Amino acid sequence: MDVAKQGAARVGDDPLNGIDMAEAGSVTVDTHEAHGHEAHHEQSFWSKYVFSTDHKMIAMQYMFTGIVMALIGGYMSYAFRMQLAFPGESVPGYGLVSQGEYNALVTNHGTIMIFWVAMPMLIAAFGNFLIPLMIGADDMVFPRINRLSYQIFFISAVVLIASFFVPGGGFGGAWTAYPPLSANAQYNLTPLGATFWIVAVALEFVAFLLGGINFITTLMNSRAPGMKMYDIPMVLWMIVIASILFMASVGPLIAGAVMLFMDQVIGTGFFDPNRGGDPILWQHLFWFFGHPEVYVVLLPAMGIVADVICTFARKKLFNYKLILFTVFATGIISFFVWAHHQFVAGIDPRMANVFTVTTLIISIPIAEMLFLYIATLYGGSIQLTTPMLWALAFIAEFLIGGVTGIFLGASGADIYFHDTYFVLAHFHYTFFPIAIIGFYAGITYWFPKMFGKMMNEALGKIHFWGTIIAFNCIFIPLFILGAAGQHRRIYNFQNFPDLAGLQDMRVFATMALIVMLAFQVVFLVNFVMSLIKGKPAGKNPWKANTLEWTAESPPPHGNWPEGLPNCYRGPYEYSVPGREEDYWPQNAPPDTAPAE
Amino acid sequence: MLQGIYEFIKSIFAPIGDFFIGSLVPVGSSFASDIDSLIALVAVFVGFWGLLAYIAFFFLIFRFRRKDGQRAKYVTGEEKDLKRWISWPHAAIIVCDVVIVFMAIMVWYNIKQRLPEADATVRIVSQQWAWNFIHPGPDGVLDTEDDINTFNELHVQEGMVYHYELVSKDVLHDFSVPVFRLKQDAIPGRVMKGWFKPTITGTYDVQCAEMCGVGHGIMGARIIIETPEEHAAWMSQNKGQLASATTR
Numbered sequence: 149m150d151v152a153k154q155g156a157a158r159v160g161d162d163p164l165n166g167i168d169m170a171e172a173g174s175v176t177v178d179t180h181e182a183h184g185h186e187a188h189h190e191q192s193f194w195s196k197y198v199f200s201t202d203h204k205m206i207a208m209q210y211m212f213t214g215i216v217m218a219l220i221g222g223y224m225s226y227a228f229r230m231q232l233a234f235p236g237e238s239v240p241g242y243g244l245v246s247q248g249e250y251n252a253l254v255t256n257h258g259t260i261m262i263f264w265v266a267m268p269m270l271i272a273a274f275g276n277f278l279i280p281l282m283i284g285a286d287d288m289v290f291p292r293i294n295r296l297s298y299q300i301f302f303i304s305a306v307v308l309i310a311s312f313f314v315p316g317g318g319f320g321g322a323w324t325a326y327p328p329l330s331a332n333a334q335y336n337l338t339p340l341g342a343t344f345w346i347v348a349v350a351l352e353f354v355a356f357l358l359g360g361i362n363f364i365t366t367l368m369n370s371r372a373p374g375m376k377m378y379d380i381p382m383v384l385w386m387i388v389i390a391s392i393l394f395m396a397s398v399g400p401l402i403a404g405a406v407m408l409f410m411d412q413v414i415g416t417g418f419f420d421p422n423r424g425g426d427p428i429l430w431q432h433l434f435w436f437f438g439h440p441e442v443y444v445v446l447l448p449a450m451g452i453v454a455d456v457i458c459t460f461a462r463k464k465l466f467n468y469k470l471i472l473f474t475v476f477a478t479g480i481i482s483f484f485v486w487a488h489h490q491f492v493a494g495i496d497p498r499m500a501n502v503f504t505v506t507t508l509i510i511s512i513p514i515a516e517m518l519f520l521y522i523a524t525l526y527g528g529s530i531q532l533t534t535p536m537l538w539a540l541a542f543i544a545e546f547l548i549g550g551v552t553g554i555f556l557g558a559s560g561a562d563i564y565f566h567d568t569y570f571v572l573a574h575f576h577y578t579f580f581p582i583a584i585i586g587f588y589a590g591i592t593y594w595f596p597k598m599f600g601k602m603m604n605e606a607l608g609k610i611h612f613w614g615t616i617i618a619f620n621c622i623f624i625p626l627f628i629l630g631a632a633g634q635h636r637r638i639y640n641f642q643n644f645p646d647l648a649g650l651q652d653m654r655v656f657a658t659m660a661l662i663v664m665l666a667f668q669v670v671f672l673v674n675f676v677m678s679l680i681k682g683k684p685a686g687k688n689p690w691k692a693n694t695l696e697w698t699a700e701s702p703p704p705h706g707n708w709p710e711g712l713p714n715c716y717r718g719p720y721e722y723s724v725p726g727r728e729e730d731y732w733p734q735n736a737p738p739d740t741a742p743a744e
Numbered sequence: 745m746l747q748g749i750y751e752f753i754k755s756i757f758a759p760i761g762d763f764f765i766g767s768l769v770p771v772g773s774s775f776a777s778d779i780d781s782l783i784a785l786v787a788v789f790v791g792f793w794g795l796l797a798y799i800a801f802f803f804l805i806f807r808f809r810r811k812d813g814q815r816a817k818y819v820t821g822e823e824k825d826l827k828r829w830i831s832w833p834h835a836a837i838i839v840c841d842v843v844i845v846f847m848a849i850m851v852w853y854n855i856k857q858r859l860p861e862a863d864a865t866v867r868i869v870s871q872q873w874a875w876n877f878i879h880p881g882p883d884g885v886l887d888t889e890d891d892i893n894t895f896n897e898l899h900v901q902e903g904m905v906y907h908y909e910l911v912s913k914d915v916l917h918d919f920s921v922p923v924f925r926l927k928q929d930a931i932p933g934r935v936m937k938g939w940f941k942p943t944i945t946g947t948y949d950v951q952c953a954e955m956c957g958v959g960h961g962i963m964g965a966r967i968i969i970e971t972p973e974e975h976a977a978w979m980s981q982n983k984g985q986l987a988s989a990t991t992r
Contacts, residue, residue: 564765637955
């Protein structure tokens with residue numbers, strides 16, 4: 149590919165914006181030097197698939213690693229739910245679940261699903277794939293940092309899985325890893341597992357810090373000529389704001405992770421009250437990161453849903469700017485709510501009042517965001533394709549997750565609900581829509597672009613209904629169990645006479661889980677079959693506006709070898725009156741006649 | 745006056761709370777019904793708005809489903825007459841939030857921020873993976889000869905206000921009594937103080953509600969709430985000793 153010609157073509161394309169153009173062009177040239185010459189050679193397997201700097205390949209690496217980790221996390225949930233439903237019996241495909249193993253399974257299920265599934269699949273996979281394609285760039289600004297980010301991420305996943313195979317087994321002190329339990333081997337009895345766990349988590353943070361720098365820089369610097377701030381597709385805004393939130397919140401937790409590591413390995417006692425430390429300090433560091441983290445994974449999913457809804461309702465997003473402002477508001481407020489996780493943890497009780505207020509304040513922009521999404525449906529021409537079903541299901545399920553959060557943010561009610569299955573059901577109603585439904589909405593929508601083939605709609609709908617119905621059957625009983633006082637991370641409720649009688653609901657939830665896991669096979673089959681013999685997708689199967697749909701499917705190395713696109717309008721100009729087509733791609737030059 | 749407003753709002757939601765939570769777990773302490781009523785209030789508020797949102801959501805999906813030859817409307821969402829569909833619910837949410845915050849803080853203040861005069865004090869010692877309860881004995885004072893020390897069994901008397909001194913020997917634990925609607929983390933190196941007043945008799949679960957290691961799943965105890973006569977009899981039988989468990 150001729151680098152100089154690329155840059156030049158860009159500058160020439162838009163005479164109105166000559167100065168901006170030259171800058172954008174120079175960025176393009178830089179990134180192309182990084183890997184441009186590779187394109188001249190036949191790429192070997194290693195340089196194409198393993199040590200690639202192509203953003204699309206890195207996105208695939210993140211996505212497939214995420215899918216493998218999701219299967220591991222799902223398998224863990226199968227093992228511990230079976231133990232809960234049939235305590236003490238050998239679990240088919242796993243064996244007996246001991247107390248210590250139960251704790252390790254629960255701990256690592258949570259850790260994996262958040263750090264090794266939600267983050268890589270939503271932020272890293274879709275961020276990497278979509279950012280250059282949706283802003284009309286040929287790659288990320290820092291392709292090698294991007295590659296390094298994935299490599300560190302991969303190592304972190306290996307370290308986490310390795311933690312299960314060291315003497316003492318995997319760490320079982322809950323994904324929140326509260327010291328002194330997590331800090332002292334004499335208490336957690338998993339000296340190596342605990343250290344591997346914290347090292348894996350810290351490495352994962354480093355990977356996403358590198359990725360985040362890349363995302364933010366690329367979005368700010370490499371946009372197609374003419375793409376103004378309010379012309380950026382919502383999903384990119386959300387991914388980049390999530391990256392900013394992550395970067396701003398993770399620092400304290402990395403510091404905390406280093407302290408916890410030193411407590412474990414050289415006995416520093418930062419969190420040990422017998423040696424002048426304070427266990428509550430870790431909780432503050434953890435949740436100062438941990439609550440913004442919820443929005444770090446929420447926002448990319450919300451963004452995916454926004455794009456899918458607009459495409460299949462053939463509608464402009466309802467008040468784009470207001471949505472963006474509610475995202476900014478949510479992001480900022482999310483830094484002031486963390487101690488609602490610690491109401492009964494022994495913090496000054498007066499502090500709970502402050503955090504009740506801030507927590508209820510954050511419900512306002514989030515609720516508003518959902519209203520705006522629902523309002524986007526108004527006046528639409530809604531087509532219930534598989535991606536649209538997932539996107540709508542996200543709203544329906546996340547709404548339950550959102551409203552049940554109010555119970556927990558209200559300090560008085562949290563005294564009872566803290567650490568019960570009510571909390572567990574609540575955050576699964578947020579994280580499942582985020583990590584699973586959001587991912588399925590995105591993958592079914594962009595699959596044609598990623599692989600050039602259409603997915604099977606019938607299988608997609610079977611998978612959708614099977615997953616959604618089973619999901620609700622798992623977690624609605626858990627709300628009831630939580631309201632009945634059932635507390636978390638207990639391997640056998642027969643030890644608690646008041647709770648022992650509720651076994652039927654546990655069995656029901658476990659059965660629903662097995663059904664839900666079984667339906668994921670439908671997705672995997674659909675995925676593989678569509679790859680092999682799906683219908684060719686063409687450039688723009690959904691008749692969508694955003695720039696990625698103007699590239700070939702799948703986009704070649706460099707995305708638009710024929711020259712990068714320009715941008716003339718916002719991403720959601722669907723059903724504009726007076727136009728023959730009901731969509732108006734961002735790259736289509738304005739009509740010469742004053743039609744509007 | 746605040747208390748009056750609180751009592752008034754509580755009285756509206758108390759029957760619903762009794763139905764939702766009270767039917768699942770006995771109402772066993774003086775403040776349990778406060779928490780149940782608060783939960784009911786939140787349930788009614790979010791239930792109402794959630795239901796409304798669902799109705800709008802499914803109605804829109806049905807009403808604006810794809811029909812041949814019919815195009816979608818071009819709407820930016822910045823039109824004044826459409827914006828009020830967002831700004832009115834927005835205002836309604838703020839009002840609901842204010843009420844919830846007020847009620848939540850009143851409940852919280854009563855349970856966690858104030859310490860009513862105690863009739864007796866118990867010391868609760870948590871460790872991996874058992875509870876050790878130190879009762880004051882017939883003289884009603886801790887750290888005297890007639891203290892009664894039990895494992896995994898807490899004896900209290902109905903209608904008395906108890907203070908607890910919650911300590912931990914090793915890691916974090918959480919003293920949780922569902923019938924009281926009470927939870928409090930135990931932190932090594934600190935004495936956590938709080939209170940409760942049992943209002944029913946019977947034997948119920950005490951849980952450890954904070955992950956505390958391999959045996960977290962077996963770290964339960966029983967609380968035995970007795971009538972004054974029963975409690976006096978138990979105390980005189982066991983004073984000054986390490987009482988053996990009578991249940992489990």
